[in-house]
Amino acid sequence: MMNISMLINDLDLNRGGITRVFLDRASYFADAGYNTSILSLTYKHRKEVIYEELLKQGRLSSAVKRVNLFDYFREIYTRNDDYTEEQTHISDESCEFAHLEEYDAYQHTRHFNHEGHYTTFKKWDGNGYLKNTTHFDLERRKTKTEEFDEQGILKRSRFYQVASGKVIYETYHTKDGHVYMAMDYNLDSYKLEKIFFFSITNQEVTFLNKDPLRSLQLLFFDMIAKDIGTKSIIINDSIELTNLFVKLNDEQYYKIATTHNNHFEKPYKVGSPIKKHFHNLFMNYNHLSAIVMLTETQKNHVQKEYPTVPNIYYVPNALSRVPEFNGRKKTKVIAVITRLDYQKNLQDLIYAFSNVLKKHSDATLFIYGKGSEEEKLKKLVHQLKLERNIEFCGYTNKASDILGESLFTVMTSEFEGSPMVLREAMVVGTTVISYDYLYGPSDIIKDSITGYIVEDKSVNELKKKMMYLLDNPELAKSMGEKAKQSVIANYSEDKVREQWLDLFRKVTS
Template structure:
């Protein structure tokens, strides 16, 4: 009998980067093979009923993957919530109680004034359902935040520290207004001080002091216990779930630590310190039945740093082969030889500003060259300002988030990656699969596993903006060479990162972990 597969994720949402896409694909892969497959999420998000529905509609997850959420189950729901009901639109006149309000520029949000005093900040979702309400006292200190689901039910209230503007106490409610969980936080450092779980009669079921892990371990244990199977495999896919896996002990479950990111801190070299997010897993790596990395290079670097303390395995990503599908044939687009592509989160880690500065050098030689940057992030405003300052408004365009990166890559003559570090650089694989060669900084980890320099793309010295600009210029001035590189890149991905290879490696790792657990 096949083991039940559980993948631990802190959260799942619709507009996310490579890690979420890879994890959804990973779970879907096991569901396709007939494994009972669950993704367990530990964050509070009242939009999960809509998220599950949208993921299925967008074909982002297999229909037999069950996405569970800890807060939904604490609230009392025994099955995942999926809703087809329309969201409840709200009336601003009603929410403002007839008081005047103004709109926050660039947001679907409003400030309410009562006889001149700012009292509320009301944030709406895109469909004009209520998201949250912030309340303020006469000194403009935020006193609390109310969070609602898409149907107007109050789900959470955060009572704020007036000076630090951070939560001190959080109360979670079911649809009848009954509190099922209370959490106390230290507003200075964000650490959890106390968690109380309540029964349906409002009596206290459990109390956890200075402990933000045990209630998660308890929930995971209950999930594994209620699903009948003598053998299970638990995979921690995100670093915020590592502590759960470290503290989880179950006679029927093997554990796998899956590292999707680099373990290195600045300056991201082999002898660099281990980044704080990865430390818990690295320091307890011998407790897992298997530890899985995305590249052989990272495996070697970890062995050189901490030794061979665990059964280390390597499973790279794969990209779905859709060439034989009608949909795939229809989407096969001709290349725009004047268009470069970036698909990335807009964060300082990704160094998108380097690409824009390098592109200015390219535009000096290829004035009609264009660059599309797809993604969202906290650097969007800074990048808009940079584009304007460099007078590139007619050449560089911020396009927002895309749910279909394949379609985007197919348009361009090349794509660019300038991250400080990666776990694998899934965007490189996706671009090469779509016959779009990549110009990438020489970083750890991923690009060097896929890009053969000057054959199917270019590897550029990390941080060398002039060389980056020169390679982009070369691609525009030699489009036939770029197209040839793209075709070679596609073959390389199909030969080295196929779904068949992915399947073989995962089945080996699952067997390996089970043997370690049950030998």
């Protein structure tokens, strides 16, 4: 049975397209019977809460194994399975008085010593388990925090330099109440300086002091590989982890790096300089089994830029696992789901829509998502006096319903890799009007058949296409149906999974 590991730095609920791709791919491999694991590197206070919610929402298959670096070491260093909460809670004997405050989802207490000084804050979750504590000195400065897992068992303690408020030392605790690892930070730079491992069988201490975090990560991958027992496939979706990924043992892993974005610097066109982290990836090709592009167009561009790199392949993203849409179109509604930052270039959409309203004053634009430019965009809407017609709706996990009801959606990005929302709109029968940026639209949309590709940065052309579909809602619906048929035919899970399996056969042969 093939073993497939998928590497991610961090996993959370409210993340964008790359996370959806990652979860979908893990799920369709696992559901097809392959031993599939998610390997995550970042410490998470209560990661199981996140996984449970992902399972509940249907965004992750229960067949996928989840292995976090910190929890992996916590498990193997736990000596006694017969542990109790009382063994692992740290008592604060100096606290003689406590004030309880209760809320719907949690409760917390403020503790005071016999002299009346506020010394400790404790917070419990909705199930009554201790979640975290914070300790203060007499000047109300934080000195120590403690974090507890889902069963209320101590997981991590952090110690602070009082003057700066910076973390200077951390201890990590097993389920049976022992410290198995500690991290020591430089008192001036506050950068991680050393990692200590404490033996479970004797009193020996192991030091990691040369690039300690990287050493810890490599140790984790080495131990995972030994647990698997045979050379296995590992896929990295985060280009920021390239320097770590290429150092994994070639005897233990077939390493496949996937890219999720345009590799050019501004203005993000052919002929522009290559982004440094992409150049680093391509120049390390000999340490990788394959480098995967999401579109044929990008693959061709990279092969022209790097003609000596032999292992560049094309595998698209599969259709996201979103519920089917069974509702009806709202002919005056336009919905956009995106991240609100400079890359998405949403001011062009707002300007175009302001002109559309001169003819279709009853149309409404709903913008879903969060991001660094949210306030700037809201200010623009206010300046143009469009508050009645443009609404900012925040993050959503109901993309299929929102896009399904929309007459069409619009994409004005500066650049992309292959945006998931494009397929998510098309699969629920929603026409997409998109700027002709790199990459995605020209590979997925059949212009004037399944959507419209507009000259890049042409607000006027964008306005015309939006107005045309509002004038002709039945045409928008018809194009949306063709779009749905097109993406199902080309990007189904079965089809994309077979492309991945074909790639696996090539790299392992």
